[in-house]
Amino acid sequence: MRNIAKVLMAVVLSTPLAVGVAAAELGDDGLHKTSWMRDTFKDLREDLEEANGEGKRLALIFEQRGCIYCTKMHEETFPRPEVSQYIAENFFVVQLNLHGDIEVTDFDGEVLPEKEMARKWGLLFTPTILFLPEAVADDATAPEAAVAVMPGAFGAGTTLDMFTWVNEKRYAADSGEDFQRYHARRIRERNNGSAD
Template sequence: MRRIWMAVTAVFFALPSAAAELGDDGLHKTDWMRDTFKDLREDLGEANAEGKRLALFMEQRGCIYCTKMHKEVYPREDVSSYIRENFFVVQLNLHGDTEVTDFDGEVLTEKAAARKWGLLFTPSILFMPEEVDEDQSAQSAAVAVMPGAFGAGTTLDMFTWVNEKLYSLDSEEDFQRYHARRIQERQNGSTD
């Protein structure tokens, strides 16, 4: 009976939920992305008020890797529900002209912010701590950066690793070790 339940659960979690639609800016839109004024200090405050972590998604129109993530990874119920429940996601456009207020107070366009933060590829996700000094940029404050497209397991592990604050200096398990352990647990069927 336990095997049947595990098989049903595995199929359920592998099923994609509603796929993201393209916005007017050519970027994929999900129901868990927030439409904000892109003042990162305010966004961090809102995330904290909701008990969530702030994540900045840098994407671009026509990005095949962004499309892959939005069609194959984010629609999975286990991934999308984890992000929705634990993260406050703000999407930014690598070539966009919308103004962003960085944590250090600098107001610049999305594309200038991408250059300032050294983001060259999409998708890139910057994971923010719960508190940021007023002299820090998003890039210098980030506790982790996820550069590129990954499979569902790696993506979910990264979001979980950040959410559980395993990046702290007190943690003995860096992301690679954490991810390797989670892969082994999934292979053994011993994940929750």
């Protein structure tokens, strides 16, 4: 019986979404758009203030046109109801274009087009998600202030675990559980105590 449950769970977590949240549509900029992404003036100080006002965590996601890994996240991971709902309820997500020209104001006050901000921050790959704390020093850049960075495309379990780990502030020094240990524990819990 346990093996049947494992097989069913594996199928559910690996099958593209059949029911629930629709996959994101492509915007005019060639990037996928979800209902939980915020269209802002991209002043990160204002975005952080608004996120805090809503009781949510600020997350910045860099993507680019034609990115197969971004497409994978938007077609297979983000549409999962448990992932999409968790992000929508707990995060204020601002999308940035790795090659875009829209001006972004960093926490340190510097204003640059998205593509130059990506270079300033040393971002090379998409998708990359930066998770920010509730308070950021005036002289800090977003990567310096980030409590976690999620580079690349991951499945639903890993993605949900990362968003949950950040939201629960498990990155804090006194939490005693880094992301890898947290994620391994969550996998065992999802598999009813089995590590395989």
